[in-house]
Amino acid sequence: MFKIVIREGREMALTEMAVRNAKARENGGNYSLSDGDGLMLLVKKSGAKSWVLRYWLDGKEKRAGLGPYPLIGLADARKLKNAFKHELAMGVNPQEKKRAEREEAARVEAIKAMTFARVAEEWYQQQAGAWSASHCTDVRHKLRVYILPRLGECPVREISTQAVLSLLQAIEQRTPESAYKSKLIVGQVLRFAIARGDAEIDVTMNLKGALKPRRVRHFGALTAPKDVADLMTRIASYNGSPIVRAALWFSLYTFQRPGEIRKAEWKEMDFGATLWRISETRMKNRRAHIVPLARQVIDILKALEPLSGDSRFVFPAITSKSTPMSENTVRVALRSMGYTNEQMTAHGFRTTASTNLNEQGWNSDLIELSLAHVEGNSVRAAYNRAERLPERREMMQAWADWLDGLRGFSSRAEAVPCASEKQESF
Incomplete structure (x- = not known):
């Protein structure tokens, strides 16, 4: 006193x-x-x-x-x-x-001044540099259309469980998948606010089980060897654009993400080292990726040079060589070959390779590295990228040879059209 x-x-x-x-x-x-x-x-x-x-x-x-x-x-x-x-x-x-x-x-x-909208904008600006352009667009859309109209003016510290639940249920009535993604975004913004001292709790943690069970989407994929052999027969018989046909072969042999394939650039192809070097700016996980190229893939690229070598892109659009192939091109080609979306998709080539390589006994780490899946341990990831390339090269060549063996190709010339072949029959 x-x-x-x-x-x-x-x-x-x-x-x-x-x-x-x-x-x-x-x-x-x-x-x-x-x-x-x-x-x-x-x-x-x-x-x-x-x-x-x-x-x-x-x-x-x-x-x-x-x-x-x-x-x-x-x-x-x-x-x-x-x-x-x-x-x-x-x-x-x-x-x-x-x-x-x-x-x-x-x-x-x-x-009162530290609204959800203000924090969300600062969170977005901090994170956007590590995201792909498509993901940036998707997050912006979810914030602008769904989240900010309901939560934007609310002080971030005062966001309640009930307010978020009401928002998500309203979204769920229209598009259930958007409700799930919006919940993730709200949670990430709130955790960002907590780290800065602007909020105390992530109320989305209280909403487990509050929404309808999410329907997990599986990309259609062919995995049985006989089905993969039939796929190769259909690709060989595909009578559309020769560049699209080459993209189908390239997808099967390299099993990289569709976006990374359709935007592949000639400058990324190292023929001397037989490597495809993809910069971090083009990767989904924002980490540079190296893909060993099997002999069959080199043949595909050499056959493509007379068709698209004057373009920046390996697989340019059908209508203009100054832009990459459309994201729907391979999907449409697969539909024209008789496959439904449930049977085979552009992303399904990755599942085809992953399933069969695992069944053949290849090291799961090599498979994950080749798929460019993120390695949680940064030290281990650096080691893998630097030291496991020879093993991955061996696996990629074995995969290409196994594929050729399914159809009984006696030589790569049977699997890959020669450069002199007319475009219409590529």
Whole structure:
């Protein structure tokens, strides 16, 4: 408990007239008139007057402003003095109390200003550099169309479980998959806010099981060897664009992501080292990737050079060599070959390879590396990229040879059209 003293002087109490008539001194200095009991009228050189209470706290002189005159008259100033003294007697320092109230008011205003929309924008700007263009577009769309109209103006610290659940249920009525993705985005924004001290809890953690079970989408893929052999027969018989036909072969032999294949550039192909070097800017996981190229793939590329070698892209669009092949081109080709979306997709080539390579007993780490799946341990990932290329090269060649063996190719010339073949029959 602090010790409070309001020193009573021998000064005579002020009168209303004395207060009203108090003027600035000719010498221009500030002075004060005492009302006794620590209450003083401070007269400044400008002529402005205000009330000040002089008191001692733990042996140290303190002063508290009680307000300006004439807004606060003499009688009101005395009441304020008595109220101040009462709070001191109760163990409350009115000045500290007022300061705490100001700080609390500022804190509340800061909370109101730190809206979900503001935090979401800062989170997006921090994360977007590591995302693909398509993912950036998707996140922006979910925020703009679904999330921000409902949560944008809410202080991020005050986002409630019920508010998020109501949002997600509304989205779920329209597009269940968007509800699931929106929940992920809201959770990531809230965890970003927690890390910065702008929020205390990720309420999406309370929503496990609150939405309808998500229907897991599986990419159609052919995995049985006899079905893979039939796929190769259909590719060989495909009578559409020769560049599309080459893209189908390339997808089967390299089993990289469809987007990485259709945007492949000639400058990425190292014929001397028989490697395809994909920069981190083109990879889904934003990590540079190296693909060993089997002899069959080199033959495909050499056969393609007369057709697309003057383009930046290995597989340019049918309508313009200045742009890459459309994301729907391979899908349409597969449909024309008689496959439904449930049977085979552009992404399905990856499943075809992964399933059969695992069944053939290849090391699962090699398979995952070849699929460019992210390695959680950064040290191990660096080791794998640097040291396992010879093993991966062996596996990729074995995969290509196994595929050729399914159809009984006696030579690569049977599997890959020669450069002199007309485009229509590539």
